[in-house]
Amino acid sequence: xxxxxxxxxxxxxxxxxxxxxxxxxxxxxxxxxNVESNLEELIAKAKVWQKKKxxxxxxxxxxxxxxxxINATPIERIIWGQEESKYDVPGSIFEIGLGMCGPxxxxxxxxxxxxxxxxxxxEGKEIWCQLFSEPSAGSDVAxxxxxxxxxxxxxxxNGQKVxxxxxxxxxxxxxxxxxxxxxxxxxxxxxxxxxxxxxxxxVKPIKQITGTAGSGAGFNEVYFDDVRIPDSQxxxxxxxxxxxxxxxxxxxxxxxGDAKGADVNEALSLAKDKDDFGQLMIKNQAVRDKxxxxxxxxxxxxxxxxxxxxxxxxxxxxxxxxxxTKIVSANKLQxxxxxxxxxxxxxxxxxxxxxxxxxxxxxWLGAPGLRIAGGTDEILKNIIAERVLGLPQDPxxxxxxxxxxxxxxx
Amino acid sequence: xxxxxxDDQKFLQxxxxxxxxxxxxxxxxxxxxxxxxxxxxxxxxxxxxxxxTGIRIPEEYDGLGLGHLELCVIAEEIGRxxxxxxxxxxxxxxxETIIKYGSEEIKKNVLPKLVTGEIVGTYAVAEDMSAIxxxxxxCAVEGDSVNGAKIAVPDAELATHxxxxxxxxxxxxxxxxxLNSDGVEISLQKxxxxxxxxxxxxxxxxxxxxxxxxxxxxxxxxxxxxxxxVLFAFxxxxxxxxxxxxxxxxxxxxxxxxxxxxxxxAIKHKLADMYVAVTLAKSNCYYGAWALSSESSELPLAAAxxxxxxxxxFQLCAKENIQTHGGNGFTWEYDCHLFYxxxxxxxxxxxxxxxxxxxxxxxxxKTNTLN
Numbered sequence: 001x002x003x004x005x006x007x008x009x010x011x012x013x014x015x016x017x018x019x020x021x022x023x024x025x026x027x028x029x030x031x032x033x034n035v036e037s038n039l040e041e042l043i044a045k046a047k048v049w050q051k052k053k054x055x056x057x058x059x060x061x062x063x064x065x066x067x068x069x070i071n072a073t074p075i076e077r078i079i080w081g082q083e084e085s086k087y088d089v090p091g092s093i094f095e096i097g098l099g100m101c102g103p104x105x106x107x108x109x110x111x112x113x114x115x116x117x118x119x120x121x122x123e124g125k126e127i128w129c130q131l132f133s134e135p136s137a138g139s140d141v142a143x144x145x146x147x148x149x150x151x152x153x154x155x156x157x158n159g160q161k162v163x164x165x166x167x168x169x170x171x172x173x174x175x176x177x178x179x180x181x182x183x184x185x186x187x188x189x190x191x192x193x194x195x196x197x198x199x200x201x202x203v204k205p206i207k208q209i210t211g212t213a214g215s216g217a218g219f220n221e222v223y224f225d226d227v228r229i230p231d232s233q234x235x236x237x238x239x240x241x242x243x244x245x246x247x248x249x250x251x252x253x254x255x256x257g258d259a260k261g262a263d264v265n266e267a268l269s270l271a272k273d274k275d276d277f278g279q280l281m282i283k284n285q286a287v288r289d290k291x292x293x294x295x296x297x298x299x300x301x302x303x304x305x306x307x308x309x310x311x312x313x314x315x316x317x318x319x320x321x322x323x324x325t326k327i328v329s330a331n332k333l334q335x336x337x338x339x340x341x342x343x344x345x346x347x348x349x350x351x352x353x354x355x356x357x358x359x360x361x362x363x364w365l366g367a368p369g370l371r372i373a374g375g376t377d378e379i380l381k382n383i384i385a386e387r388v389l390g391l392p393q394d395p396x397x398x399x400x401x402x403x404x405x406x407x408x409x410x
Numbered sequence: 411x412x413x414x415x416x417d418d419q420k421f422l423q424x425x426x427x428x429x430x431x432x433x434x435x436x437x438x439x440x441x442x443x444x445x446x447x448x449x450x451x452x453x454x455x456x457x458x459x460x461x462x463t464g465i466r467i468p469e470e471y472d473g474l475g476l477g478h479l480e481l482c483v484i485a486e487e488i489g490r491x492x493x494x495x496x497x498x499x500x501x502x503x504x505x506e507t508i509i510k511y512g513s514e515e516i517k518k519n520v521l522p523k524l525v526t527g528e529i530v531g532t533y534a535v536a537e538d539m540s541a542i543x544x545x546x547x548x549c550a551v552e553g554d555s556v557n558g559a560k561i562a563v564p565d566a567e568l569a570t571h572x573x574x575x576x577x578x579x580x581x582x583x584x585x586x587x588x589l590n591s592d593g594v595e596i597s598l599q600k601x602x603x604x605x606x607x608x609x610x611x612x613x614x615x616x617x618x619x620x621x622x623x624x625x626x627x628x629x630x631x632x633x634x635x636x637x638x639x640v641l642f643a644f645x646x647x648x649x650x651x652x653x654x655x656x657x658x659x660x661x662x663x664x665x666x667x668x669x670x671x672x673x674x675x676a677i678k679h680k681l682a683d684m685y686v687a688v689t690l691a692k693s694n695c696y697y698g699a700w701a702l703s704s705e706s707s708e709l710p711l712a713a714a715x716x717x718x719x720x721x722x723x724f725q726l727c728a729k730e731n732i733q734t735h736g737g738n739g740f741t742w743e744y745d746c747h748l749f750y751x752x753x754x755x756x757x758x759x760x761x762x763x764x765x766x767x768x769x770x771x772x773x774x775x776k777t778n779t780l781n
Contacts, residue, residue: 001412001413001414001415001479001696001699001700001703001704002412002700002704003411003412003413003700004411004412005411009411075411268774268775272775282771282775288767288768288771289764289767291771291774292718292767292770292771292774293718293767295715295770295771295774296690296694296715296718296719296722296770297690299693299694299697299715299719300689300690300691300693300694300715300719301690301693302693302697303413303693303694303696303697304689304690304693306411306413306693306696307413307414307693307696309411309413310411310412310413310414311414313411313412314412314414321689321692321693324685324686324689324690327686328686328690378675378679380682381675381678381679381682381683382675382678382679382682384681384682384685384686385672385678385679385681385682385685386678388685389654389658389681389682389685390658390662391658391661391662391670391672391673391677391678391681392662392669392670392672392673393673394673394674394675395669395673
């Protein structure tokens, strides 16, 4: 057992470092990270950084060589990510494109389309988004209702998508819609890519419980009103939409969704610095008990990740252990946020006039979203129970029914 | 990055699992409970034949000269099988103390016999119904003569020797005592898990030998506890995994309201919670195994983290395994209670969850590390 790189990995890491050193500045540990509040500036900066990476061959490491990548192994992607995250660089707005849309285009688009769309995607010239979830299709995403009706060589799309990250600044999107409500739920779906500037598309940022909307990689509602898509932009056969969607989601399996924000170290620092009940919080047994629990969770996740990396490092498929990450980290974030706020007792709810929300307040307000996004706690537990432990699926009330006959409530 | 056991270590683990299965698995545990035995003599004999008590003993003392990682994988299988043998007391506690703090003469006399089984050891700490501290220690040594009593000492009837934590003139000391010497009185104490045996051991002017240095006995004791915490945690992980597997199997077989109970989300989510706890514990134990085998200065933090995490996992899995089994889980006939009882005893053997949480937070305060 050791935590060292293999000689090849060490060489790769050194290469990453060398390039990053001459092209970016290390994060200043003491300084708060500058969050760009102006969206246009954020996008402009992100595009410049992406282009720089593209020119030097770091933009889409995992893509096959024929599309400009280097066929990087998963462990190399992780190493690049570890190194890049040490530098003060813009957050990526291209991950959905490079991680999900790119690979699905490689598999299903025509040669001509690949030539047209993949390079600008990799270079950061064009941004892509993913249009899956709908108001009545969240956890049960295959229950989506947006309609596609064939009209000559075109399809006419009507309906609404929701929770679409980055739709407000995206140039293209991948889209799954229902072409036939007479078929069973999973069988009546077809997959397309769409120009987000098409007539009939309206994007409305969602105002979240945080009070923000359209900031950064924020979420949107996307309305389709008689939007016309050429049949040539269909990915996969008519009726194969679910299969294509699943392939897309599989491409993102590596993104394990560690909830970022106040962690046990912040809770420990607070407890070491702050008085409550007339003594340092760290002296309080109830506080110590919580710190121990959170440390076990945080440390357990850290070494779970290391186990996954160890498997990847040996070229083996990782075990299912990474499936616990989001459930544990999002709930821990919520609890730690709550702890930090409560340490202010009667005044805990007050927001600092100058500094704004504390990291604990931000954690507490953001955590409910993290417990839902990318699979709710409940869906993730079902996935662990069914796919990892092998328990049977719930009996489904919609099985075998034509989609139009499935009970749907309001 | 290589946070994993080697192929050889995995092979050893696999062999250990097959061995316990072949030797009868939980029927041995039941036999010890039902017949009020101190341990399973036949199983212990076979473990000695396999040389496992000498895994960590250097070859010059007739042992196998392997590392702590080999011990970790064996521990996980002992935990899974709920093996009713004095392995933890004799190997993780007694043998490790002799290796680390025994004089050359003691090592020569004791270690080869631990390999053959002529010597079986135990480790005596508790004195009353509370967590012991340096200042509450009352069992004392004067010269080489020990007086006082220890309780909840595992396997003391079978054991020939014990390491005893005592109060000396210059502070706490670890003392080696031959349990057949004059003035030793051993009496069985009833406990919650009848597959393991605990005793009161009283010393009346009993002769002993010093282990390590005078005055540094408490530090030595803490170090031995830290090492053992990782190994106990592997036993706990093995037990948790087995309790989860049992619950899963039952949830597949048992029908209620016309369907498998494992198809209800109430059961699925319960089992998913158990899986999460086991996975966290296992990953923390890998960190503990690394710290133990590399003699890292992070051992106190890693040991406490493994220990707390594994204690929580085993207690959760053991109680929810009973719950998943419904009424059957509360019968003597089903095996659920064996895990429930073992999970409790393992959680106390080295000190309670609360005492290890205290060690964990103390270590966090010192190191403040989570990169």
